[in-house]
Amino acid sequence: MPVEITIDPERRRIRSRLSGRLCRDTLRAYYEALTAHPDFRPDLSEVFDVGDVSELDLTADEIRDFSAATASAPAHGAGMRVAIVAPTDLVFGLARLYELSQVDAGNRICVLRILAEAEAWLDASGTGAVGD
Numbered sequence: 001m002p003v004e005i006t007i008d009p010e011r012r013r014i015r016s017r018l019s020g021r022l023c024r025d026t027l028r029a030y031y032e033a034l035t036a037h038p039d040f041r042p043d044l045s046e047v048f049d050v051g052d053v054s055e056l057d058l059t060a061d062e063i064r065d066f067s068a069a070t071a072s073a074p075a076h077g078a079g080m081r082v083a084i085v086a087p088t089d090l091v092f093g094l095a096r097l098y099e100l101s102q103v104d105a106g107n108r109i110c111v112l113r114i115l116a117e118a119e120a121w122l123d124a125s126g127t128g129a130v131g132d
Contacts, residue, residue, distance in 0.1 A: 003030045007039035013122065014044050019052035022091075024062045031070060042080065045122045049085040049115060056090055063097050071105035081108045083118035 003026070004017040018030060034040060084099070086092040092111060099109040112118045 003033055005030075005034055005037055007037055007044065009039055012044050014040070014046035015049070016046060017049040017052065019054070021055040021057060022050060022053045023057040024066070027058075027062075027066050031066075045081040045083075047083050047085065047115070047118050047122065049118075050091050050095070051085050051087050051115070053088075053091055056094070058094060060094070060097055063094050064101055067098050067101035071102060071107065079106055079108070081122060082110075083121050084109065084111045085113070085115050085118045086111055087113045 002019050004015075004019075006015045007013070008015070014034065016030065016034065018026065084095045086095040092113065095111040099111050102109045110118070110121050112121065
């Protein structure tokens with residue numbers, strides 16, 4: 001599965017896009033690539049676009065495990081903001097599970113179906129950076 005990560009330091013925004021088959025190993029590879037990116041900072045907001053995912057091979061338990069791993073990772077501080085773009089019903093449902101499992105970590109996740117809505121949600125507080 002291709003993973004594309006772009007970081008715009010001026011807008012303080014990460015844009016991640018996944019396509020093809022989405023599975024547990026893909027999520028791990030994405031997170032490792034994200035946190036290893038030279039421009040990554042934990043106070044950046046993110047648009048996580050899974051609109052081009054064509055095959056889903058994830059269980060609810062794997063989503064919860066990924067959520068627990070990212071919530072406790074030192075790379076992300078509490079209060080991170082991620083807008084997940086999930087236009088299909090199944091991906092949307094699993095993304096909502098991730099969203100709900102991040103509440104106790106103090107992170108703000110919003111699952112939306114349209115990219116423009118995800119951008120607008122992050123823009124609603126100004127620069128899109130955590131803490132704005």
